[in-house]
Amino acid sequence: MHWTDLRSDTVTQPTAAMRETMVRAPVGDDVYGEDPSVNALQARLASDLGFEAGLFVPSGTQSNLIGLMAHCQRGDEYIVGMDAHTYKYEGGGAAVLGSIQPQPIVHAPDGTLPLDAVERAIKPIDPHFARTRLLCLENTWHGRALPLDYLAQARELCDRRGLSLHLDGARMFNAAVALRVAPREITQHFDSVSVCLSKGLGAPVGSVLLGTRALIETATRWRKVVGGGMRQAGMLAAAASYALDHHVARLADDHARAARIAEGLQGAEGVHVVAQHTNMVFIEVPLERHDALRRAMDAAHVRLSIGYTQAIRLVTHLDIDDEGAARVVRALRSFAAGGESAPT
């Protein structure tokens, strides 16, 4: 039975054409820097996004971690959103493995970190304090594309106060597509950027960290240290390159389907749409109905992340077509109307 899975855009399956590309990919030993498919992916993304160099890594978590470790020494500090993936959803890796102290800041509702709060959090140079080195932003944040003028202001602050600026751009391409700008319009403001290929872009594995040649050299050392040096990784890199060729513009379809799901749920009693941005819809269902919701979605063969946070996040992606989006709306509306098992 086919399941309609909106837990995350990480669940996408590689397409038949992508698998073909993977099988044919020329490969080498990437720890020796000899995998042509990995090198091509890294060079292409660096050039597209305006950086000197790129580094292919197994996950976005590792990309952020080694990026932070390349920017910061032991006893340094990075300023980060209270709800940011790097701070909250990566096992505290920067602190655990990098001896880097996080300084969390409460997000504004639009996903930005208010720059006056960022500036107040910068520590004086004094042995009492960790050395504030880096500001880390996330784009998209809960599906929201950060405003371009905010990015320019963050850059200005970092230049003025001597900080580096890192972007957790796991879904940066969603932001660029939603804002209808070239990705470079976003990435130009940052010293380093991490992008995920295995989310809405649909590759099975992988992220790329981008930065200066010197930063990427340091990050390459840390990638080896944390066990991320892969050998014939070109088959994975080829899938990522395929995704960049074929799956970026179509992110607009995911955004349109998320908007349609949000619209379709308007007026459904007991299923409240809180927000919809890019490929994400956030709904609230009264907590005491979560068990019933889980049963109803199981019966309708719809997978949602229920129970992690108050708001339930629905994420559209490559494997959710128009019929899938419609099925989710029918299942949730039927649940709202009191039926436990919705037709699929």
Ligand SMILES: *Cc1c(COP(=O)(O)O)cnc(C)c1O
């Ligand atoms: C998914 C994600 C990452 C990285 O996740 P991995 O599962 O380690 O690839 C980083 N930041 C954000 C915002 C993400 O959504």
